[in-house]
Amino acid sequence: MLEDTFSELEQVRLKKLRALESAGIDPYPTRAGQTHTSQEAIDAFVKAESQPDASPIRVTAAGRIRSLRPMGKLTFAHIQDRDGKLQLFFRVNDLGEEKMAELSAYYDLGDFIQASGTLFRTKRGEVSLQVEDFKMLAKALRPLPAAKDEVVDGEIVRHAVLSDPETRYRQRYVDLAVNPDVQEIFKIRSATVRALQKFLDDHDFIEVETPILQPIYGGAAAQPFVTHHNQLHQELYLRISFELYLKRLLVGGLERVYEIGRDFRNEGVSYKHNPEFTQLEFYWAYADYLMVMDFTEQMVAFAAEKVLGTTMVNFNGHQINLAPPWQRVDLRQAILEAVDIDIELNPTAESLQAALESRQIKHKPGMTRGKLIDALIGEFLEPNYIQPTFLCNYPRDISPLAKSIPGNPSVVERFEGFVGGMELCNAFTELNNPLDQEQRFIEMGRAYADDDEEQHPMDDDFVNALSYGMPPAGGFGIGVDRLVMLFTGRRSIREVILFPHLRSQDDEDQG
RNA sequence: GGCCCUCUAGCUCAACUGGCAGAGCAGUUGACUCUUAAUCAAUUGGUUCGGAGUUCGAGUCUCCGGAGGGUCACCA
Numbered sequence: 001m002l003e004d005t006f007s008e009l010e011q012v013r014l015k016k017l018r019a020l021e022s023a024g025i026d027p028y029p030t031r032a033g034q035t036h037t038s039q040e041a042i043d044a045f046v047k048a049e050s051q052p053d054a055s056p057i058r059v060t061a062a063g064r065i066r067s068l069r070p071m072g073k074l075t076f077a078h079i080q081d082r083d084g085k086l087q088l089f090f091r092v093n094d095l096g097e098e099k100m101a102e103l104s105a106y107y108d109l110g111d112f113i114q115a116s117g118t119l120f121r122t123k124r125g126e127v128s129l130q131v132e133d134f135k136m137l138a139k140a141l142r143p144l145p146a147a148k149d150e151v152v153d154g155e156i157v158r159h160a161v162l163s164d165p166e167t168r169y170r171q172r173y174v175d176l177a178v179n180p181d182v183q184e185i186f187k188i189r190s191a192t193v194r195a196l197q198k199f200l201d202d203h204d205f206i207e208v209e210t211p212i213l214q215p216i217y218g219g220a221a222a223q224p225f226v227t228h229h230n231q232l233h234q235e236l237y238l239r240i241s242f243e244l245y246l247k248r249l250l251v252g253g254l255e256r257v258y259e260i261g262r263d264f265r266n267e268g269v270s271y272k273h274n275p276e277f278t279q280l281e282f283y284w285a286y287a288d289y290l291m292v293m294d295f296t297e298q299m300v301a302f303a304a305e306k307v308l309g310t311t312m313v314n315f316n317g318h319q320i321n322l323a324p325p326w327q328r329v330d331l332r333q334a335i336l337e338a339v340d341i342d343i344e345l346n347p348t349a350e351s352l353q354a355a356l357e358s359r360q361i362k363h364k365p366g367m368t369r370g371k372l373i374d375a376l377i378g379e380f381l382e383p384n385y386i387q388p389t390f391l392c393n394y395p396r397d398i399s400p401l402a403k404s405i406p407g408n409p410s411v412v413e414r415f416e417g418f419v420g421g422m423e424l425c426n427a428f429t430e431l432n433n434p435l436d437q438e439q440r441f442i443e444m445g446r447a448y449a450d451d452d453e454e455q456h457p458m459d460d461d462f463v464n465a466l467s468y469g470m471p472p473a474g475g476f477g478i479g480v481d482r483l484v485m486l487f488t489g490r491r492s493i494r495e496v497i498l499f500p501h502l503r504s505q506d507d508e509d510q511g
Numbered sequence: 512g513g514c515c516c517u518c519u520a521g522c523u524c525a526a527c528u529g530g531c532a533g534a535g536c537a538g539u540u541g542a543c544u545c546u547u548a549a550u551c552a553a554u555u556g557g558u559u560c561g562g563a564g565u566u567c568g569a570g571u572c573u574c575c576g577g578a579g580g581g582u583c584a585c586c587a
């Protein structure tokens with residue numbers, strides 16, 4: 001029972017709730033009214049002030065009580081609503097003894113209140129609502145974590161802010177209610193998704209939805225979550241990418257498609273990984289990875305400009321400029337410069353391993369050539385790409401869905417975009433030769449034969465789709481959460497996901 | 512999964528080499544007709560994450576377990 005979990009402090013509030021009910025006041029009324037938000041009210045008053053003959057502005061405001069300062073026959077309060085705070089001014093002269101008593105007897109910080117009256121400016125100069133009537137909209141039985149703002153030399157100083165990360169993530173509703181900067185993150189997130197959609201829509205892409213429950217997962221190398229359909233007695237996987245379905249749409253003649261949605265990967269959780277995360281993928285017929293590169297710079301810069309009003313962002317202590325053009329680096333060249341190894345001269349895992357050993361670079365035994373190169377990228381290149389950088393031309397054996405560079409079968413037309421030392425996006429010229437694609441699946445199966453977990457399963461229907469003819473195309477995927485991290489300057493992906501994954505918590509019977 | 516750190520009142524935090532578990536805010540009661548961390552006076556509130564051990568005595572030391580954070584591994 002909820003009541004059994006109440007602290008002494010909360011029991012007091014429960015008593016007030018009962019008292020309200022006994023007094024015939026509904027603590028959770030069905031209807032509410034709001035003529036102005038706090039900001040709208042203040043704006044309207046300021047505008048009227050400049051007109052000498054303006055009549056008083058009547059306002060009904062609604063919001064959560066964030067501060068209460070009773071001073072005998074006067075009470076000041078601030079309510080918070082979606083765009084700010086408004087001071088309420090309660091005076092016995094306006095309300096009468098009985099209504100004032102109701103205020104002090106039943107109302108607490110955190111309660112939702114509706115108040116009506118006229119706007120005025122206090123002696124200290126704050127636009128406030130002189131309350132003539134008010135009612136309870138929703139009683140809060142638990143107190144919000146105490147936090148107060150103090151203005152020191154014009155700067156807002158916050159005291160006793162809710163900061164415990166576990167509470168903030170598990171009870172995001174509390175975090176949002178008391179930390180305005182957290183609300184701001186998610187407003188930016190929403191605006192970011194909207195901006196990406198607008199950019200793509202403006203370029204004639206259509207947004208589609210493809211299956212999350214898939215009989216065969218693919219499009220990336222990751223462990224899937226497995227589930228089961230009871231009636232069909234069928235094993236299903238939560239998608240790890242959208243790629244193979246979106247490319248089927250290219251076969252069908254939808255030449256420009258994109259999807260924004262959730263991917264699920266059954267892997268480690270970290271400051272930049274959440275088991276479910278938001279991805280944007282698009283596929284663009286008759287384009288190639290070079291065109292996609294230009295397009296990517298424009299899209300990200302467009303979103304930044306639209307959402308933040310600038311392409312400059314602060315991330316992890318760095319000033320980053322997202323404006324095009326982004327630095328473009330050839331993978332072979334970059335590795336050559338970083339560790340003095342020419343991967344072109346080391347076409348096998350064995351020779352590359354030998355080269356690594358000769359330079360005392362640690363690596364795990366038994367890795368494929370592609371995985372060794374990928375490890376080099378992660379260790380020596382990725383952390384250094386603070387300003388936006390496209391790393392181009394990847395080895396074929398770690399890119400089973402990408403098309404080779406003409407005349408260079410071991411290298412594919414693929415790039416990854418890095419910003420802030422973090423991989424942001426991944427794109428390539430799409431492989432559309434069904435026979436080659438089938439061969440790649442077979443090779444991938446063989447490459448990971450010792451390591452079943454990572455096997456890239458053959459998707460016969462996808463290969464079959466390609467055999468009907470898929471136009472040449474460029475494809476692209478970007479981690480939307482990571483983009484929002486950049487836009488909001490947050491180092492942890494958990495800060496930009498409303499309900500990040502945490503281990504479930506048993507209230508009792510632990511251990 | 513390995514290693515390191517953290518967990519004390521509703522929130523933010525104290526508590527020396529092991530020695531009566533505290534403060535501010537919020538809460539309660541009272542005063543107060545222009546406050547804004549309101550102020551003033553009084554006051555309530557604790558399974559110190561859970562369990563076991565060492566000890567005359569454990570928030571503090573040891574062990575087991577839990578959760579969170581960091582880091583490494585993993586993640587084409």
